[in-house]
Amino acid sequence: MKKRTVLFVDDDERVLTSLRRGLIDEPYERLFANSGFRAVGLLLAHTVHVLVTDLRMPDMSGLELLEIAAADYPDVIPLILSGQPTLESAEASSIVQGVHRGAIFTFLAKPWDLDGQLKKAVRQALACHKTCIQEDQEPSTAPAMHT
């Protein structure tokens, strides 16, 4: 059985810890990165099925990260978790296009609804992953902790 792994990226540690504790019972491996740079490293080191990233981050923005992921790991299903209520036009158009193309699975707004939205969205995204569809395996019970 292959572990299913979700990578969460946000420059705010508090967001990551709250997700970590909120998702302890979720049936997938959880990886957490506090910058785009680290996320790229984790992507290289782990097989990541779903990528949940913030947009505005120093050094490497969410979009840059998504571009890299899309280029190097086309199987990764990307989600956006952003607190930005309005998107600047350039970003907005590429994101909206991405969502429409299916390149971005969904857009989650901060503040998020943990149980009602986020958990469901991540599970749906995992269910959509082609490997998950192929290998209909039981969810892992042991969480993997990466910081």
Add this chain to the structure above:
Amino acid sequence: MHDERDIARRILVVDDTESIHNDFRAVLMEPCIDTTALDTAEAAIFGHAASPSKTRTRNRYDLDCVFQGKKALKRVRQALCEKRPYQLAFVDMRMPPGWDGLKTIEEIWRVDPDIQVVICTAHSDYSWDAIVSRLGNSDKLLILKKPFDNVEVEQLAGALTKKWQLARAVEARLNELEQVVSERTQELETTNRQLTREVTERRTAEERFRSFVENVNDIIFCLSVEGGFTYVSPKWPAVLGHEMAEVLGHPLLRFVHQDDVGPCKQMLQAITETGRKEEGLELRMLHRDGDWRWCTLSAAPLKDSAGEVTAIVGIAHDTTRRRQANEELQRTQQELQQILSAATPLCVIDTNYDIRMLNDTFCSLFGLSLGEATGKKCYELMDFSKCHTPQCPIRNVMEAPRVCQYEVSRQNENGEETVCLATATPYFNMDYSAVIGVVVNFVDITARKQAEKEIAEANRKLEQANRELKEMQSQVVQNEKLASIGQLAAGVAHEMNTPVGFVASNFQTLQSYMSKFLKLFELYESLTKAVEDGDRDSRLEYMHEINQSREKMKIDFILGDLEELFSESKEGLERVTDIIQNLRDFSRVDQSEDCHKYDLNEGIKTTLTVARNELKYDVDIDLELSDLPQIACHSGQINQVFLNILVNAAQAIKSQERGEKGHVKIRTHATETHVVCEITDDGPGIPETVLSKVFDPFFTTKPPGKGTGLGLSVSYDIVVTKHKGELIVDSQPEKGTTFIVKLPIQGITPSKGKELPNEEENCAVCR
């Protein structure tokens, strides 16, 4: 004579003797005897042919006889009264007892001196001398000596009565002559008096005429038929300058201008030939100084009794001055006419509203011919709305002589309207005691009116456009405000969404934690019950279940996480609270319109907090804050200025895509009068060509949608206009930009409250 021959010859006889009476009667009253001898004698005496008459009788006498002298006197008187006087008296010398003859004669002659007397005496009582001395040497007295002869008596009677009659006739003739002479004399005297009067009158008249002739200002002259002067009045020297001697005897034509000689000659000739006067010849006469004087010449003939013209009298009136005056007048009139023609349209109206004068331009302005216009009333010509109303300006000007300006309009047949500005000026009589008319001057202002109308229309449109522009600008400003608020809100929202996000997430997690605890709690309850029941198996079972659940539910992790969960959540809430507080500080929403104490350093910190999200990914901020005095200002506005500058700096740096954060240095310090904040970035700088425009409204270098171009212009307005401070920009391309904000420590006067926001907008737009 023949008549007197029939008059009775009365004879009075005075004698105291009756017989004497009878003798006289006998002699004098006898029938006629042949008197041929007497007739012949008579013819010889009286000088006319005797007319012998054989039938002639003796003279019959009317004889009265009295005895006394007194009686005789009585008879004489009576006869005189009866107009039948006695022609002859025979008086006796002695007539006792009464008067004697002499006495009687004396008395009778006293009454009737014409009576012829014959004294009859017998002796010479008195000598002739004595008688003469008594009675005078009279030819009426004869002496008859007694005794007298009858013939003698008769002859005496005849002769003397004849003599009396002749004397009487002579006397009558004399009287008649005297009468005639007297009448004639009287006539002569009357005539004489009349003549004298006439002479006097003539003399007076002559004097008068002479005075007139000599004193009249004209030259009066007399010409001989040959045309030479025989007389000139003394005015000649005064008028023409010559001495009299230079004139008299010389011909008139010598003094006449060559061109006028012909007419003058004709005139004189006409007078001589027709014998009628000629008047009013205008000619030039030579002045002694060589000038020519204009004269009007009139002349008339003088004729002798036969009607032949013997001389010509004339008068020359010097008209040079009149002519000059006339010429002057004509020149003036001509000038006036020229000036009038050149002047703006004008007309002169008298007090009867008659148009007295007008010029060509007036006619063309009103489309009239001169003929149509002259002699009309002003209201016939210019039928303006004010005519015949109390607003009639002509009337007003005449009543209160002031210059009055008004507009008049008139439509021609084509319906084209002419609008004029009329100026009515009163004009006065010579002594300015009364207005005698009004001069009305017109200026065609149709074009001006039209232009004014067009300008007004253009102005209206401009104002409309301006209003619209203002509205648009205010809308743009509003948009900018909204945009910056939106931008700010976006940043702020992001800042808040994150903590709210993880706090909410934590809260949900806490809920799941709680449900896990409750489950565990239930297991512990069951365990407690099993302990009380002393059921060992079930006790162990519960113990196992508890341990399993504890592990399954990751209770140990949860217990270890709880403190962190709370502290992190608390931090999240604090972050939200902080942001809200800073947002309030920044915008001073609660009292943003008021001026209040402000610490620049705090303002900068607040602004940085608010802008953190905008800045933190692009720039690092270095703060170098000195202690500053507080100033009075609109803190919200000043913070907005800082925000604008910082956001601009961050955007500029970001636009460089340099791959690393830029640096912004914020320094504050105070001078004696100002607090100063310098914000320096190491961004791309501002090109020199653009530097002068950065404060212009709507100027932006950002791509469309990224900026309104109002940020710095609004900032400038806030600092310079509202706070009397300075906003200075200094930039070096490729090195960076420094904005310096200087605010007076003294601050600004307290605001006027509610008006400020509007003002802010307007000022921002108008800059």
